[in-house]
Amino acid sequence: MNKILKIIFLLIFLTSNAVAGSDGDLKLSSKNNSTKDCFEPLNRATFAFNQGLDKAILKPVAKGYRSLPAPIRKGTGNVLNNLSTLITIPNNVLQGDLKLAGINTGRLVVNTTLGILGIFDPASEMGFPKYVKEDYGQTLGTWGIGPGCYLVLPVLGPSTVRDTAGMFINVMGGDPYYNISVNGNNEYLDGELFAATKMLTGVEFRANNIESLENLESNSVDFYASVRSLYTQDRANKIKNIQRGSVEVIYKEDGDWEEIDTK
Amino acid sequence: MKKIFILILFFITSLTNFNPAYSISPDVFIQSTVNRASQVLSENISKEEKINKLKLIAMETVDIKGVGFYSLGSARKSLSNEQKSTYSNLFKNYFLKSFSSRLAEYTNPEIEVKNKQILNDNYTIVKSILIATDDRPEVKIDWRVYTKNSDNPLIRDLIIEGLSLARTQKEEFTSILNSNDGDINALFKILEDFSNN
Numbered sequence: 001m002n003k004i005l006k007i008i009f010l011l012i013f014l015t016s017n018a019v020a021g022s023d024g025d026l027k028l029s030s031k032n033n034s035t036k037d038c039f040e041p042l043n044r045a046t047f048a049f050n051q052g053l054d055k056a057i058l059k060p061v062a063k064g065y066r067s068l069p070a071p072i073r074k075g076t077g078n079v080l081n082n083l084s085t086l087i088t089i090p091n092n093v094l095q096g097d098l099k100l101a102g103i104n105t106g107r108l109v110v111n112t113t114l115g116i117l118g119i120f121d122p123a124s125e126m127g128f129p130k131y132v133k134e135d136y137g138q139t140l141g142t143w144g145i146g147p148g149c150y151l152v153l154p155v156l157g158p159s160t161v162r163d164t165a166g167m168f169i170n171v172m173g174g175d176p177y178y179n180i181s182v183n184g185n186n187e188y189l190d191g192e193l194f195a196a197t198k199m200l201t202g203v204e205f206r207a208n209n210i211e212s213l214e215n216l217e218s219n220s221v222d223f224y225a226s227v228r229s230l231y232t233q234d235r236a237n238k239i240k241n242i243q244r245g246s247v248e249v250i251y252k253e254d255g256d257w258e259e260i261d262t263k
Numbered sequence: 264m265k266k267i268f269i270l271i272l273f274f275i276t277s278l279t280n281f282n283p284a285y286s287i288s289p290d291v292f293i294q295s296t297v298n299r300a301s302q303v304l305s306e307n308i309s310k311e312e313k314i315n316k317l318k319l320i321a322m323e324t325v326d327i328k329g330v331g332f333y334s335l336g337s338a339r340k341s342l343s344n345e346q347k348s349t350y351s352n353l354f355k356n357y358f359l360k361s362f363s364s365r366l367a368e369y370t371n372p373e374i375e376v377k378n379k380q381i382l383n384d385n386y387t388i389v390k391s392i393l394i395a396t397d398d399r400p401e402v403k404i405d406w407r408v409y410t411k412n413s414d415n416p417l418i419r420d421l422i423i424e425g426l427s428l429a430r431t432q433k434e435e436f437t438s439i440l441n442s443n444d445g446d447i448n449a450l451f452k453i454l455e456d457f458s459n460n
Contacts, residue, residue, distance in 0.1 A: 040442075070397075215368055219361040221453050225438035229431040237425040256336070256433075257386065257407070257419065260329045 035160055035232045038149035046152040047224050053155065054206070062206035073207075075119040080201050082111045082118025084133050086176045091134035095142050103129060132241075136174055137166030141239035150228055158231035289387040289408040290379040292416045296324045297374040297391070305371035317363040325362070326409050326417035327355050333419070334432045338440055338447065346447060353451055356458040374404065385411045386419075 037043060065073065085108045092101035107123040114122045124131075140162050141147070148161030159167070171178055177197075181189035206213075220226040303316040321327070331354035332339045342350065373394040381387045387410050393402040407420035407429075420429040436450060443449035 211368065215365055219365050220435060221357075221457055222435045222438050225435040226431055228438075229434035230426050233426050233430065256333060260333050260419075261411070 035147045035150045035228075037228065039151065043150065043152040044224055046154055047227070049154060050152065050157060058202065058206050059210070062203050062210060065203050065207045066210065073204075076200065077204055078111070078115070078121050079118040080197070080204060081121075081131060081133075082108065082115070083177050083197065084201075085111075085131070087136075087170065087174065088132075088134045090174065091136060091139045094136075094139045095134065104131070107131060135163075135166055136169040137163035137235070138239050140166055141235070142241075147232070147235065150232065158227060160232075160235070163235065286413040287416055288379075289406075289410055289416050290376050290389045292324075292408065293389040293391065293406050293418075294374075294376040296320065296418070297372075297376070300366065301372055301374065304366070304369055310367055313367050314363040317366050318359045321359055321362055324418055325358075326419050327358050329409060329417070329419055330358065330429055330432075331355070333429055334436050336433050336437050336440075338436075338445065342447065349451060350447070353454040353458070357454040360458055381410075385409060387416075388422075 085104050089101050089104050089108065092098070092104060107128050110123040110126065110128070111118045111121055114120075137160070145162055147163070151159045151161060151164055153159050153164065156167075171182075173179060178194055180186065181194040182191045216226055216230075217223050299320050300317060303313055303320070306313070306316075308316075328351055331351055334354070335342075335350065339347075374391050375394060376389060376391045379387050379389045387408045389406040389408055391404050391406065393404055395401040403424055405422040406418055407422065409417045409419045420427055422428070439450050439453060440447070
C-alpha cells in the first residue's frame with residue numbers, strides 16, 4: 001500500500017510540474033514536448049565519464065559477450081526479454097491496451113513454462129505478435145507528460161526527467177521482478193541477482209551495438225549531440241507507438257524541409 | 264506512297280511522344296541507387312576505392328546542398344551569400360566523407376524497396392528493408408526523396424528504424440553553434456578539420 005501511495009505521489013509530482021531547480025519555464029506538460037538540455041555542462045561531463053567507463057569496462061565485456069556461442073547469446077537475450085514483459089504488461093494496462101496486456105501475459109506464461117524460464121521463445125513460433133517493450137517513462141509520455149530536461153545519468157546513460165521518474169517507479173513497486181528479488185523473502189532470488197540481470201541487459205545492448213556506436217562516434221562532429229538526438233527521437237517514436245520505420249506524423253511535423261529549395 | 268505514309272506516321276508518333284526527359288518513380292530511383300551502392304560494396308576492391316565510388320554515387324543521387332541547409336537549421340537565414348557558398352563547399356566535403364565512410368563498413372548489403380508514400384509534390388517517402396543476416400536483424404530504412412523535379416529525384420534523408428540522420432545532423436550542428444555563441448566560423452572550422460583528418 002505504501003508503494004502505491006509513493007507511485008501516486010510521484011505521478012502527482014510530475015503532472016504538477018513540481019521539479020526542483022525549475023525556474024518556472026520547465027514544463028512537463030504535453031504542450032511542451034521538446035527536450036531541453038537544461039544541464040548541458042553537467043550532462044557532457046557525465047557523458048565523458050560514461051564514455052571512459054564504456055571504453056575501460058563495458059565495451060571489452062560486450063566484446064567478450066559477443067564471442068560466446070550464438071545459442072548462448074540468443075538464450076540470454078530471450079531470458080532478458082521475458083523478464084522485461086513483467087514491466088511491459090502493467091504498462092500495457094496503464095496505457096489502456098488491455099488486449100496487448102493479455103497477449104503479453106500469454107507470451108510470458110508460454111515462454112516461462114514451455115520456454116524453460118524464457119531461454120527459448122516458443123511464443124513467437126506459435127504466432128504471437130512481435131514483442132514490443134513498454135516502460136513507465138513511455139506510459140507517462142502517453143499520458144501527455146512531456147520529457148522535461150534531458151539528463152545523462154552516470155553509468156545508465158541518456159534519459160530525461162520523465163524517463164528517470166519512470167525508472168524510479170520500477171523500484172517503487174512497478175517492477176514485479178525487483179519486488180520479488182530485492183524485497184521478496186525467498187531463497188532463489190536476491191538483490192545481487194537483480195543487479196546482475198540489469199548489468200547483463202546493459203552488456204547485451206552494448207554488444208548488439210558495437211559497430212553502430214563506433215561508426216557513429218567516428219563520423220560525428222559532436223558525438224554527445226548525436227546520442228542526445230537519437231535518444232530523444234527514439235523515445236518520441238516509442239511514446240507515439242510508431243512502428244519503427246513506418247511513415248507517420250514525424251515526417252509531416254518537420255516543416256523545416258519545406259523551406260529548403262535548391263532547385 | 265507507302266514509304267511517305269510510314270514517314271508521316273513516324274513523324275507524328277515522334278511528335279506526340281516527344282519528351283526531353285523522363286520522370287523517374289522515387290521507388291525505382293531508390294532501388295536503382297541502392298543496387299549501385301551494393302554492387303560497389305560487394306566488389307573486391309580496397310576500402311579507399313569503395314569510398315571514392317560511393318562518393319560519386321552520392322554526388323549524383325543526394326541533394327547535398329539541400330541536406331546542408333536543412334542541417335544548419337535557422338542559422339541558414341542569417342548567413343551572407345559568401346558564407347553560404349563557403350558552408351556549401353565545406354558541408355559537401357564533410358558529408359561525402361562521413362556518408363561514404365559509414366557505408367563502406369558494410370559488405371554486400373541487400374536492400375529491398377517495399378513501397379512508397381507521397382507526402383506532397385515535393386516529397387515522397389520510400390520504404391525499404393535491409394535484409395537480415397546471421398549477424399544482424401532486419402533493419403527498416405526509409406528514404407525522404409525530394410521530387411520537386413520529378414525528372415531528377417534526389418535523396419534528402421535516411422530514416423533508419425525511425426531515426427532521421429538529417430535531423431540528428433541538424434541537432435549536432437545546432438549544438439556546436441550554441442556552444443560557440445552562434446559563431447558560424449566555429450562550425451566551419453570543425454567541418455574543415457573533420458574533412459582534413
